Amino acid sequence: MQRPTVYAVLACGALLLATTACSGAKAQPPLDRTAPATPGGVTAQAGSATSVHVMWSPSSDDTGVAGYEVYEKGAKVKSVAAPDTMVDVDRLAPAKAYSFTVRARDRAGNLSAPSAAVAARTPAAAPDDREPPTAPTALRGRATGTGSVALSWGRATDAGGGVTAYDVYQENSRIHSVPGTETGTRVGGLRPGTVYTFTVRARDAAENSSKDSNSLDLKTAAGPGQGPSTAPTGLTATARTSGSGERTVLLRWTQPRTGGEVKEYELYLNGKFATTVVWGAAPPAGPATYSFTVTDPPGTRYSVKLRAKLPDGKWGDFSAARSVVAPR
Incomplete structure:
Protein backbone atom coordinates (compact mmCIF):
# COMPACT_ATOMS: atom_id res chain seq x y z
CA MET A 1 0.00 0.00 0.00
CA GLN A 2 2.99 2.34 0.40
CA ARG A 3 4.38 1.89 -3.11
CA PRO A 4 2.08 4.49 -4.75
CA THR A 5 3.05 7.03 -2.12
CA VAL A 6 6.76 6.56 -2.88
CA TYR A 7 6.11 7.00 -6.61
CA ALA A 8 4.14 10.16 -5.91
CA VAL A 9 7.00 11.66 -3.88
CA LEU A 10 9.51 10.85 -6.65
CA ALA A 11 7.26 12.44 -9.24
CA CYS A 12 6.89 15.58 -7.18
CA GLY A 13 10.66 15.73 -6.65
CA ALA A 14 11.25 15.47 -10.38
CA LEU A 15 8.72 18.22 -10.96
CA LEU A 16 10.41 20.39 -8.35
CA LEU A 17 13.82 19.95 -10.00
CA ALA A 18 12.39 20.77 -13.40
CA THR A 19 10.72 23.90 -12.03
CA THR A 20 13.95 25.05 -10.35
CA ALA A 21 15.96 24.55 -13.53
CA CYS A 22 13.45 26.54 -15.55
CA SER A 23 13.33 29.37 -13.04
CA GLY A 24 17.14 29.74 -13.22
CA ALA A 25 17.28 30.03 -17.00
CA LYS A 26 17.68 33.46 -18.55
CA ALA A 27 14.86 34.73 -20.69
CA GLN A 28 15.91 34.91 -24.31
CA PRO A 29 15.33 38.19 -26.17
CA PRO A 30 12.85 38.01 -29.01
CA LEU A 31 14.35 37.15 -32.37
CA ASP A 32 14.98 40.13 -34.64
CA ARG A 33 13.42 39.28 -37.96
CA THR A 34 12.84 42.82 -39.21
CA ALA A 35 15.08 43.77 -42.13
CA PRO A 36 16.62 47.25 -42.40
CA ALA A 37 15.22 49.83 -44.77
CA THR A 38 16.47 49.66 -48.35
CA PRO A 39 19.41 52.06 -48.92
CA GLY A 40 18.66 55.01 -51.16
CA GLY A 41 20.63 57.63 -53.02
CA VAL A 42 23.03 55.08 -54.52
CA THR A 122 35.21 52.14 -66.45
CA PRO A 123 37.33 54.14 -68.91
CA ALA A 124 39.96 52.62 -71.16
CA ALA A 125 43.28 51.76 -69.52
CA ALA A 126 46.30 54.03 -69.72
CA PRO A 127 49.07 51.60 -68.70
CA ASP A 128 52.04 53.93 -69.28
CA ASP A 129 50.52 56.98 -67.58
CA ARG A 130 52.52 57.88 -64.48
CA GLU A 131 51.96 61.62 -64.59
CA PRO A 132 49.35 62.86 -62.07
CA PRO A 133 46.83 65.54 -62.95
CA THR A 134 47.35 69.11 -61.93
CA ALA A 135 45.86 70.12 -58.59
CA PRO A 136 42.32 71.59 -58.55
CA THR A 137 42.40 75.34 -58.05
CA ALA A 138 40.48 77.98 -56.11
CA LEU A 139 38.57 75.68 -53.75
CA ARG A 140 35.75 77.66 -52.19
CA GLY A 141 32.45 76.94 -50.49
CA ARG A 142 29.87 77.78 -47.87
CA ALA A 143 27.90 76.12 -45.12
CA THR A 144 24.37 75.24 -46.26
CA GLY A 145 22.91 74.41 -42.85
CA THR A 146 23.75 72.65 -39.62
CA GLY A 147 24.99 69.49 -41.34
CA SER A 148 26.16 70.24 -44.88
CA VAL A 149 28.43 72.41 -47.01
CA ALA A 150 28.62 73.23 -50.72
CA LEU A 151 32.05 73.13 -52.40
CA SER A 152 33.32 74.20 -55.83
CA TRP A 153 36.77 74.33 -57.44
CA GLY A 154 38.66 75.06 -60.64
CA ARG A 155 39.08 72.29 -63.17
CA ALA A 156 42.31 70.20 -63.16
CA THR A 157 44.09 69.00 -66.30
CA ASP A 158 45.69 65.66 -67.16
CA ALA A 159 47.89 64.91 -70.15
CA GLY A 160 47.49 61.14 -70.05
CA GLY A 161 43.79 60.80 -70.78
CA GLY A 162 41.88 63.28 -68.68
CA VAL A 163 40.60 63.59 -65.12
CA THR A 164 38.20 60.77 -64.23
CA ALA A 165 37.26 61.85 -60.68
CA TYR A 166 37.65 64.49 -58.00
CA ASP A 167 38.12 63.25 -54.43
CA VAL A 168 37.09 65.44 -51.48
CA TYR A 169 39.21 65.05 -48.35
CA GLN A 170 38.52 66.13 -44.78
CA GLU A 171 41.60 65.95 -42.53
CA ASN A 172 43.41 63.74 -45.08
CA SER A 173 40.53 61.22 -45.22
CA ARG A 174 38.56 60.89 -48.43
CA ILE A 175 34.89 61.47 -47.70
CA HIS A 176 33.38 62.01 -51.14
CA SER A 177 34.07 61.55 -54.87
CA VAL A 178 32.45 63.06 -57.95
CA PRO A 179 32.93 62.48 -61.70
CA GLY A 180 35.77 64.27 -63.45
CA THR A 181 33.24 66.28 -65.43
CA GLU A 182 31.97 68.02 -62.26
CA THR A 183 33.63 70.87 -60.38
CA GLY A 184 31.39 71.10 -57.33
CA THR A 185 29.45 69.01 -54.84
CA ARG A 186 27.50 69.02 -51.60
CA VAL A 187 28.90 67.20 -48.56
CA GLY A 188 26.38 66.13 -45.92
CA GLY A 189 26.39 64.20 -42.66
CA LEU A 190 28.36 66.86 -40.78
CA ARG A 191 27.94 68.02 -37.17
CA PRO A 192 26.36 71.38 -36.24
CA GLY A 193 28.61 74.24 -35.18
CA THR A 194 31.81 72.44 -36.20
CA VAL A 195 34.81 73.64 -38.21
CA TYR A 196 35.84 71.36 -41.08
CA THR A 197 38.90 71.62 -43.31
CA PHE A 198 38.47 70.45 -46.90
CA THR A 199 40.85 69.81 -49.79
CA VAL A 200 40.24 68.28 -53.23
CA ARG A 201 42.46 66.04 -55.39
CA ALA A 202 42.05 65.12 -59.05
CA ARG A 203 42.49 61.50 -60.15
CA ASP A 204 43.05 60.00 -63.60
CA ALA A 205 42.30 56.62 -65.19
CA ALA A 206 45.67 55.21 -64.07
CA GLU A 207 44.90 56.00 -60.38
CA ASN A 208 47.37 58.89 -60.28
CA SER A 209 46.23 61.52 -57.76
CA SER A 210 47.13 65.19 -57.91
CA LYS A 211 48.48 67.28 -55.10
CA ASP A 212 45.95 68.88 -52.77
CA SER A 213 44.05 71.97 -53.75
CA ASN A 214 44.17 74.89 -51.38
CA SER A 215 42.61 74.04 -48.01
CA LEU A 216 39.28 75.55 -47.03
CA ASP A 217 37.88 75.95 -43.51
CA LEU A 218 34.09 75.95 -43.23
CA LYS A 219 31.96 76.00 -40.09
CA THR A 220 28.49 74.48 -40.13
CA ALA A 221 25.63 76.46 -38.63
CA ALA A 222 25.09 76.06 -34.90
CA GLY A 223 22.39 73.72 -33.70
CA PRO A 224 19.56 74.68 -31.34
CA GLY A 225 20.92 75.80 -27.98
CA GLN A 226 24.55 75.91 -29.08
CA GLY A 227 26.57 78.82 -27.75
CA PRO A 228 29.53 80.60 -29.37
CA SER A 229 32.43 78.52 -30.65
CA THR A 230 35.18 77.60 -28.20
CA ALA A 231 37.64 76.48 -30.89
CA PRO A 232 41.17 77.85 -31.17
CA THR A 233 41.47 79.90 -34.37
CA GLY A 234 44.19 80.85 -36.83
CA LEU A 235 46.13 77.59 -36.37
CA THR A 236 49.31 77.32 -38.45
CA ALA A 237 51.77 74.40 -38.60
CA THR A 238 55.34 74.91 -39.85
CA ALA A 239 57.95 72.19 -40.32
CA ARG A 240 61.51 73.13 -39.32
CA THR A 241 64.97 71.56 -39.15
CA SER A 242 67.51 72.98 -36.66
CA GLY A 243 71.23 73.33 -37.27
CA SER A 244 71.78 70.17 -35.22
CA GLY A 245 69.43 68.23 -37.49
CA GLU A 246 66.48 68.07 -35.07
CA ARG A 247 63.20 68.08 -36.97
CA THR A 248 60.23 69.82 -35.37
CA VAL A 249 56.78 71.18 -36.15
CA LEU A 250 55.90 74.61 -34.77
CA LEU A 251 52.23 75.33 -34.02
CA ARG A 252 50.83 78.81 -33.52
CA TRP A 253 47.20 79.71 -32.78
CA THR A 254 44.87 82.29 -31.26
CA GLN A 255 43.33 81.17 -28.00
CA PRO A 256 39.52 81.01 -27.73
CA ARG A 257 37.54 83.48 -25.67
CA THR A 258 36.06 81.45 -22.85
CA GLY A 259 35.55 83.98 -20.05
CA GLY A 260 38.58 82.64 -18.19
CA GLU A 261 42.12 81.30 -18.57
CA VAL A 262 42.80 78.33 -20.81
CA LYS A 263 45.69 76.42 -19.25
CA GLU A 264 45.50 73.14 -21.14
CA TYR A 265 45.06 71.86 -24.70
CA GLU A 266 44.78 68.47 -26.34
CA LEU A 267 46.81 67.91 -29.50
CA TYR A 268 45.57 65.42 -32.12
CA LEU A 269 47.67 63.99 -34.95
CA ASN A 270 45.90 62.31 -37.87
CA GLY A 271 42.65 62.27 -35.91
CA LYS A 272 44.11 60.56 -32.81
CA PHE A 273 45.03 62.02 -29.43
CA ALA A 274 48.80 62.62 -29.25
CA THR A 275 49.59 64.69 -26.14
CA THR A 276 48.36 67.30 -23.68
CA VAL A 277 49.85 70.80 -23.78
CA VAL A 278 49.91 72.39 -20.32
CA TRP A 279 51.35 75.82 -19.51
CA GLY A 280 53.87 75.72 -16.68
CA ALA A 281 52.96 79.27 -15.69
CA ALA A 282 50.23 81.73 -16.64
CA PRO A 283 48.97 81.20 -20.21
CA PRO A 284 50.33 83.68 -22.78
CA ALA A 285 48.26 86.80 -23.32
CA GLY A 286 48.60 86.74 -27.11
CA PRO A 287 49.00 83.95 -29.66
CA ALA A 288 50.07 80.60 -28.23
CA THR A 289 52.90 78.48 -29.64
CA TYR A 290 54.00 74.89 -29.17
CA SER A 291 56.56 72.74 -30.97
CA PHE A 292 57.06 69.00 -31.05
CA THR A 293 59.78 66.74 -32.43
CA VAL A 294 59.05 64.39 -35.33
CA THR A 295 60.92 61.14 -35.93
CA ASP A 296 58.92 59.70 -38.83
CA PRO A 297 60.60 59.53 -42.26
CA PRO A 298 60.85 62.79 -44.21
CA GLY A 299 57.76 63.39 -46.30
CA THR A 300 55.37 61.89 -43.74
CA ARG A 301 52.16 63.90 -43.72
CA TYR A 302 50.46 64.94 -40.48
CA SER A 303 47.02 66.39 -39.86
CA VAL A 304 47.08 68.56 -36.73
CA LYS A 305 44.26 70.02 -34.66
CA LEU A 306 43.74 71.32 -31.10
CA ARG A 307 41.03 71.80 -28.53
CA ALA A 308 41.10 73.73 -25.27
CA LYS A 309 40.11 72.68 -21.78
CA LEU A 310 37.53 75.26 -20.75
CA PRO A 311 37.38 76.93 -17.32
CA ASP A 312 34.44 74.67 -16.40
CA GLY A 313 36.60 71.57 -17.00
CA LYS A 314 34.96 70.50 -20.26
CA TRP A 315 36.77 70.20 -23.58
CA GLY A 316 35.91 72.84 -26.16
CA ASP A 317 35.48 72.68 -29.92
CA PHE A 318 38.28 71.49 -32.20
CA SER A 319 40.23 73.98 -34.25
CA ALA A 320 40.39 73.65 -38.00
CA ALA A 321 42.90 70.98 -39.02
CA ARG A 322 46.21 71.81 -40.66
CA SER A 323 48.38 69.53 -42.77
CA VAL A 324 52.16 69.57 -42.49
CA VAL A 325 54.87 67.34 -43.96
CA ALA A 326 57.79 66.06 -41.89
CA PRO A 327 60.91 68.00 -42.96
CA ARG A 328 64.11 66.50 -44.36
Missing part, protein backbone atom coordinates in the same frame (compact mmCIF):
# COMPACT_ATOMS: atom_id res chain seq x y z
CA THR A 43 25.58 56.44 -56.99
CA ALA A 44 28.45 54.74 -58.83
CA GLN A 45 31.30 56.63 -60.43
CA ALA A 46 34.35 55.19 -62.18
CA GLY A 47 37.43 56.50 -60.42
CA SER A 48 39.94 54.82 -62.71
CA ALA A 49 40.16 52.18 -65.42
CA THR A 50 39.93 49.45 -62.78
CA SER A 51 37.82 50.92 -59.95
CA VAL A 52 34.37 52.32 -59.28
CA HIS A 53 33.42 54.46 -56.27
CA VAL A 54 29.97 53.50 -54.88
CA MET A 55 28.12 55.77 -52.42
CA TRP A 56 24.68 55.69 -50.78
CA SER A 57 22.56 57.33 -48.08
CA PRO A 58 22.45 55.82 -44.55
CA SER A 59 19.77 53.20 -43.98
CA SER A 60 17.71 52.69 -40.81
CA ASP A 61 16.75 49.70 -38.66
CA ASP A 62 14.81 49.15 -35.42
CA THR A 63 17.93 47.79 -33.70
CA GLY A 64 20.59 49.60 -35.72
CA VAL A 65 22.38 49.05 -39.02
CA ALA A 66 25.60 47.04 -38.64
CA GLY A 67 26.90 47.39 -42.19
CA TYR A 68 26.26 47.33 -45.91
CA GLU A 69 26.92 44.88 -48.72
CA VAL A 70 27.63 45.97 -52.28
CA TYR A 71 26.69 43.72 -55.20
CA GLU A 72 27.63 43.76 -58.87
CA LYS A 73 24.90 42.09 -60.93
CA GLY A 74 23.83 40.03 -57.91
CA ALA A 75 27.32 38.93 -56.78
CA LYS A 76 28.63 40.43 -53.52
CA VAL A 77 31.85 42.36 -54.13
CA LYS A 78 32.31 44.42 -50.95
CA SER A 79 31.20 44.61 -47.30
CA VAL A 80 31.33 47.86 -45.33
CA ALA A 81 30.84 48.39 -41.60
CA ALA A 82 28.44 51.14 -40.52
CA PRO A 83 28.48 54.10 -40.36
CA ASP A 84 30.54 54.19 -43.59
CA THR A 85 28.40 54.73 -46.67
CA MET A 86 30.90 54.47 -49.51
CA VAL A 87 33.49 52.09 -50.86
CA ASP A 88 35.82 51.58 -53.83
CA VAL A 89 35.22 48.43 -55.86
CA ASP A 90 38.63 47.51 -57.29
CA ARG A 91 40.13 44.98 -59.71
CA LEU A 92 37.62 45.72 -62.42
CA ALA A 93 38.21 45.49 -66.17
CA PRO A 94 38.87 48.66 -68.19
CA ALA A 95 36.27 49.92 -70.66
CA LYS A 96 33.50 47.75 -69.24
CA ALA A 97 29.94 48.43 -68.04
CA TYR A 98 28.98 47.47 -64.48
CA SER A 99 25.77 47.55 -62.42
CA PHE A 100 25.75 47.92 -58.63
CA THR A 101 23.19 47.52 -55.85
CA VAL A 102 23.52 47.96 -52.07
CA ARG A 103 21.83 46.10 -49.19
CA ALA A 104 21.83 47.10 -45.51
CA ARG A 105 22.56 44.49 -42.81
CA ASP A 106 21.51 44.65 -39.15
CA ARG A 107 23.15 43.03 -36.10
CA ALA A 108 20.98 39.93 -36.44
CA GLY A 109 22.13 39.40 -40.01
CA ASN A 110 18.88 40.51 -41.67
CA LEU A 111 19.44 42.01 -45.10
CA SER A 112 17.35 44.74 -46.67
CA ALA A 113 15.98 44.50 -50.15
CA PRO A 114 18.49 45.51 -52.84
CA SER A 115 18.63 49.17 -53.74
CA ALA A 116 17.85 50.39 -57.20
CA ALA A 117 20.64 49.35 -59.59
CA VAL A 118 23.06 52.05 -60.76
CA ALA A 119 25.34 51.75 -63.78
CA ALA A 120 28.97 52.76 -64.21
CA ARG A 121 31.46 52.24 -67.00
